[in-house]
Structure formats: C-alpha cells, structure tokens
Amino acid sequence: xxxxxxxxxxxxxxxxxxxxxxxxxxxxxxxxxxxxxxxxxxxxxxxxxxxxxxxxxxxxxxxxxxxxxxxxxxxxxxxxxxxxxxxxxxxxxxxxxxxxxxxxxxxxxxxxxxxxxxxxxxxxxxxxxxxxxxxxxxxxxxxxxxxxxxxxxxxxxxxxxxxxxxxxxxxxxxxxxxxxxxxxxxxxxxxxxxxxxxxxxxxxxxxxxxxxxxxxxxxx
Numbered sequence: 001x002x003x004x005x006x007x008x009x010x011x012x013x014x015x016x017x018x019x020x021x022x023x024x025x026x027x028x029x030x031x032x033x034x035x036x037x038x039x040x041x042x043x044x045x046x047x048x049x050x051x052x053x054x055x056x057x058x059x060x061x062x063x064x065x066x067x068x069x070x071x072x073x074x075x076x077x078x079x080x081x082x083x084x085x086x087x088x089x090x091x092x093x094x095x096x097x098x099x100x101x102x103x104x105x106x107x108x109x110x111x112x113x114x115x116x117x118x119x120x121x122x123x124x125x126x127x128x129x130x131x132x133x134x135x136x137x138x139x140x141x142x143x144x145x146x147x148x149x150x151x152x153x154x155x156x157x158x159x160x161x162x163x164x165x166x167x168x169x170x171x172x173x174x175x176x177x178x179x180x181x182x183x184x185x186x187x188x189x190x191x192x193x194x195x196x197x198x199x200x201x202x203x204x205x206x207x208x209x210x211x212x213x214x215x216x217x218x219x220x
Contacts, residue, residue, distance in 0.1 A: 011210045017041075018208045060085060088113065154180060 024038030064078035072078075095110040141152045160166030161177020206212035 007213070007216060010216055011213070015208055015210065018204070057085065057089070 020041070021038060024035055028035040028038070061082060064081050067073070067078045068075050068082075091110050091113055137155070140148070141155060143149050143152060157173065158177050158180060160169065160173040161175075161180075166173035166177075203212060207215070
C-alpha cells in the first residue's frame, strides 16, 4: 500500500472533517441548514462504530477459538466467553427481528438477560474490587510524608462522615465530609477538568495539523 493511501489521504480526511465540524459548531446557528447537515454528518459515525463492533466480535471469536483449539491458558473460560457472546447476539437479533426496535431495548428477553445475568455478574466482579481497595488504602494511609498524613486525615474524616457510625459518634463528621466534597474536592476536580480540556484541545489541534499521527498506526 502506497504512502499516499496510508498517510496522506487519512490526514486530508481528518483535516477536512475537523474543519467542517469546527465551523459548523462555532459559526452556524442551531436549526440552520448547515448545522443540520453537520449533525447528519456526525451521525455517520454510527456506521463506523457498528462496523468496528462487528470486527470486534470476529476478532474476539477468532482469538478464543484459537485458544480453545490449542488448549491454551484458561481455554475453558474461552468456551464460556464464546457461548456468552453467541447467545447474547442471538437474543439481540431475535429481539430486532420480532419487535423492530432498538437493540438495547429489543425485547423483554434481551432486557432480562441484561439485567438478571450481565448486571449480576458485573456487580459480582466489582464487589471483588473492595478487597483491592482496602489493600491499597492500607498502603496509602501510612504516615511516611506530609502528603500521606493529609491523605490519612482527610480519608479518615470522609469515612467517619459517610459511615453511619460517624454520625453517632459526633454529628459534625457528616458536615465536615460534605464540606470536603463541595469545597476542596470540587476545586481539585475543576482544576483536573480544565487540564483535561486543555489537553484535548491541544491534541485536536495537533491532529488537525497532522502533527499527531498515532491514530494512523505505526510508521514503517
């Protein structure tokens, strides 16, 4: 594949589409024909997302199929993964064919599988994270420096303010916890959000200018 197809054409498409979206968002009023056209253009991203989803399913099945055929590491779990993906796909397609509705709300069967099976397993996995959180908190709350001391004090106040026993010990703990959330935590969160926004803008400009080319894959 030539360099023009691999590099120059994707860079040109990125630049043109980016400029169109910037102009449509910041210079066209809502409900104007140009703004509506740009909205329809962004809706075409759903086609790319759907294509990527299909490719993801194929890659997933291929990976676990090879793992089963080679009796690789944890190949029994690969069988469970393939069965789950195939059954879930069948249920979703059946719901679309019979109800002519969106995939996530395709049928009562699809919703039941999602709520009763997937959600339950998801909560089970996340509940196991509690042990890792306790272990991380134990290591983080050691008085090794001034920052660790502040973290220990604030963490202890938050635990006492949010746990029911804290309000029983002293009614001021919930008030202190609310103040920590609404004042210092909010200030830090806003600073992080501003930093993320500045970084996103910088990355977008670098991509429009063709400086950032990581999304095109490795250069050879």
